[in-house]
Amino acid sequence: MHLKIAVLPGDYIGPEVMAAALPVLEAVLKKSGHTLEHSTHDVGGAGIDNHGKALPDSTLEACRAADAILFGSVGGPKWEKLPPAEQPERASLLPLRKHFTLYANVRPGLLLKNLIDTSPIRPDRIPNGVDMVCIRELTGGLYFGPKSTTDLAGGDIEAIDTMVYRKSEIERITDVAIATARARRKHITLVDKANVLQTSVLWRKVVAERIKATAPDINLTVMYIDNAAMQLVLKPAQFDVLLTENMFGDILSDEMAVICGSLGMLSSASLGAGKNSLGLPFGLYEPAGGTAPDIAGKGIANPCAQVLSAALMLRFSFGLDAVATRIEAAVKKAVTSGTRTGDIAFGKPSVGTKAMADAIIANL
Numbered sequence: 001m002h003l004k005i006a007v008l009p010g011d012y013i014g015p016e017v018m019a020a021a022l023p024v025l026e027a028v029l030k031k032s033g034h035t036l037e038h039s040t041h042d043v044g045g046a047g048i049d050n051h052g053k054a055l056p057d058s059t060l061e062a063c064r065a066a067d068a069i070l071f072g073s074v075g076g077p078k079w080e081k082l083p084p085a086e087q088p089e090r091a092s093l094l095p096l097r098k099h100f101t102l103y104a105n106v107r108p109g110l111l112l113k114n115l116i117d118t119s120p121i122r123p124d125r126i127p128n129g130v131d132m133v134c135i136r137e138l139t140g141g142l143y144f145g146p147k148s149t150t151d152l153a154g155g156d157i158e159a160i161d162t163m164v165y166r167k168s169e170i171e172r173i174t175d176v177a178i179a180t181a182r183a184r185r186k187h188i189t190l191v192d193k194a195n196v197l198q199t200s201v202l203w204r205k206v207v208a209e210r211i212k213a214t215a216p217d218i219n220l221t222v223m224y225i226d227n228a229a230m231q232l233v234l235k236p237a238q239f240d241v242l243l244t245e246n247m248f249g250d251i252l253s254d255e256m257a258v259i260c261g262s263l264g265m266l267s268s269a270s271l272g273a274g275k276n277s278l279g280l281p282f283g284l285y286e287p288a289g290g291t292a293p294d295i296a297g298k299g300i301a302n303p304c305a306q307v308l309s310a311a312l313m314l315r316f317s318f319g320l321d322a323v324a325t326r327i328e329a330a331v332k333k334a335v336t337s338g339t340r341t342g343d344i345a346f347g348k349p350s351v352g353t354k355a356m357a358d359a360i361i362a363n364l
């Protein structure tokens with residue numbers, strides 16, 4: 001297979017982990033007899049610095065021409081003084097998600113038994129590790145609803161973000177959760193705030209009806225967001241597929257990631273209705289941990305999340321499940337055998353970004 005991808009490294013540690021992940025991708029594809037064609041494009045702060053805007057037209061064009069987007073991360077202190085609407089996150093990542101209708105964000109939370117020491121949770125609370133997936137709605141809710149900031153009479157200022165959801169948006173993300181759960185332990189936990197929010201009342205109704213009508217084999221549990229945040233720390237192993245709206249998913253997926261070891265291990269796939277030239281889902285694949293400006297330029301960032309995001313890309317956008325599994329197994333072997341970046345070394349000797357990637361390649 002010939003794989004055509006657009007590579008958007010972004011800012012701070014984005015380009016560092018991308019530079020480490022691409023050789024892993026190239027190596028595994030070569031070993032499996034596939035060819036990779038990739039072009040690299042500025043996005044986020046790099047787009048602002050080099051083209052005057054966070055999502056340059058040429059970058060968007062390259063994404064349209066590709067079968068998948070491998071994304072790094074964007075944003076950071078350098079661009080924080082710009083007007084909010086022009087800042088990297090709001091002006092590149094969110095428009096990309098919206099432009100390609102990437103409504104389903106899939107974030108795997110996997111903590112293997114032999115890596116339990118990387119979790120902040122007491123090992124006796126998670127004797128079998130954690131194996132869950134967060135399915136986060138990605139193109140609705142507070143992120144995309146009507147917004148305003150108004151100067152009021154008397155000098156006060158009012159800012160408004162609006163949480164908007166339609167039945168159709170909830171149905172399509174529920175379908176993703178159902179498909180995900182079917183391939184796993186068949187258990188969906190819907191997280192909402194139905195004791196306060198109208199949108200959550202709609203979520204509860206639509207998700208329950210959808211499961212009843214189309215997936216009676218799936219077990220549904222409903223949980224309020226505050227309780228879910230607590231349950232995730234208390235008993236993370238109770239979760240199989242966690243389904244939730246955009247903002248709650250943003251928060252809970254970071255919590256899930258750190259429970260499963262580190263934000264530096266959290267990969268993600270953002271999928272939508274669109275198909276690529278192979279007839280497979282077009283998607284954007286990104287580590288969920290952000291640009292980490294505090295460690296940028298030091299060569300110590302954990303490249304695993306970027307590598308694992310590339311694996312998700314192979315699985316979802318190219319149908320190369322076995323090759324994806326090969327990458328995931330190599331990451332596990334490298335980490336288990338003690339090659340670890342600082343974020344998962346816990347005082348033991350640690351390696352840099354490149355050495356971590358080299359160890360993954362050696363284990364492919």
Ligand code: IPM
Pocket residue numbers: 075089090093250288
């Ligand atoms: C994520 C990130 C983004 C989000 C930011 C960078 C806009 O935190 O992918 O989780 O909030 O969706």
Ligand code: MG
Pocket residue numbers: 250251254288
């Ligand atoms: Mg986030």
